[in-house]
Amino acid sequence: MSLTLTSxxxxxxxxxxxxxxxxxxxxxxxxxxxxxxxxxxxxxxxATVLLVDDLVSxxxxxxxAPGARVIHVxxxxxxxxxxxxxxxxxMIMAVREGEQVVRLKGGDPFIFGRxxxxxxxxxxxxxxxxxxxxxxxxxxxLTSLGVPLTHRAHAQGVVFITGHAKPGSPGPDWRTLAAxxxxxxxxxxxYMGVSSAGSIQxxxxxxxxxxxxxxxxxxxxxxxxxxxxxxLATLQRTIxxxxxxSPSIIVVGDVLQGLAAAASSAQPALEKAA
Ligand code: SAH
Numbered sequence: 001m002s003l004t005l006t007s008x009x010x011x012x013x014x015x016x017x018x019x020x021x022x023x024x025x026x027x028x029x030x031x032x033x034x035x036x037x038x039x040x041x042x043x044x045x046x047a048t049v050l051l052v053d054d055l056v057s058x059x060x061x062x063x064x065a066p067g068a069r070v071i072h073v074x075x076x077x078x079x080x081x082x083x084x085x086x087x088x089x090x091m092i093m094a095v096r097e098g099e100q101v102v103r104l105k106g107g108d109p110f111i112f113g114r115x116x117x118x119x120x121x122x123x124x125x126x127x128x129x130x131x132x133x134x135x136x137x138x139x140x141x142l143t144s145l146g147v148p149l150t151h152r153a154h155a156q157g158v159v160f161i162t163g164h165a166k167p168g169s170p171g172p173d174w175r176t177l178a179a180x181x182x183x184x185x186x187x188x189x190x191y192m193g194v195s196s197a198g199s200i201q202x203x204x205x206x207x208x209x210x211x212x213x214x215x216x217x218x219x220x221x222x223x224x225x226x227x228x229x230x231x232l233a234t235l236q237r238t239i240x241x242x243x244x245x246s247p248s249i250i251v252v253g254d255v256l257q258g259l260a261a262a263a264s265s266a267q268p269a270l271e272k273a274a
Contacts, residue, residue, distance in 0.1 A: 021100055022095065023095050024100075026104050026105070027106075028040065030220045030221040032222060046065070047102035048065075048069065048100045048101075049068065049094045049099040051090065054106070103118060106137070109131055111160060138249055138251075141217035142215070145217065154185065155186060155187040158188075159181065159188050163194075164192035164195075178208045179207035182209075194250070212232040213252075214232055215227055215256055217251070218245065229263035235252075
């Protein structure tokens with residue numbers, strides 16, 4: 001197995017003096033460096049090796065110490081992503097060589113970030129992993145639009161759910177979820193759902209009204225952020241008409257009523273202007 005290592009300044013790579021290093025799983029948040037926690041910033045600055053996922057912004061990686069070794073392990077540049085088992089082996093090897101390893105992940109490491117798998121794997125090798133929370137995309141997406149995920153009048157809770165199950169595992173039971181979300185008044189926040197939006201829409205319509213508002217937010221918190229508002233009945237069309245793609249979160253629920261009303265009252269003005 002071969003891995004292309006990209007290093008910011010490989011020639012001056014600093015090795016930690018300790019016999020056994022340490023490993024910290026760090027959430028880099030949704031992209032805006034201002035949304036990093038202080039604890040995440042300190043961990044990034046004191047790392048000697050950083051293993052970086054795709055969704056971590058370059059501005060955050062640039063906060064690493066000069067001489068730290070930066071290894072991109074995502075699909076950036078059209079390369080195949082690094083196998084999970086290889087990343088875990090690399091983490092173990094680096095800790096055993098005395099490195100201060102930071103595994104840097106987009107959003108929160110424990111929300112659809114495989115953080116749990118990595119902690120388990122390193123524990124089996126006798127290595128304790130510290131975990132630093134990041135702001136997950138599902139929180140940042142709506143906040144960036146000034147909309148809450150819960151509201152006493154509209155939503156009593158939130159479900160973070162993936163639209164993309166591990167190959168071979170059963171996906172979410174969308175029909176049960178739709179019925180529960182309707183009766184319990186829950187906001188649904190769907191990660192990795194854009195490519196299967198059509199089937200998610202069909203399944204959710206079995207239990208939620210077609211007029212339930214939806215919003216799709218791409219690149220939340222980043223300068224390239226875009227969003228489009230629609231209804232559950234038009235989810236797939238809203239994504240296609242606005243050319244939205246990954247990374248996006250899809251939010252479904254009555255908590256979006258104000259946003260939907262503002263979007264529909266803005267529509268005639270736009271049409272008039274066109
Ligand atoms: N651990 C990450 C989620 C990783 S799964 C977190 O807590 O945010 C990858 C998915 O997260 C993407 O497909 C997309 O659904 C969502 N995502 C990550 N960053 C995003 C961003 N800046 N804007 C919108 N969605 C994002």
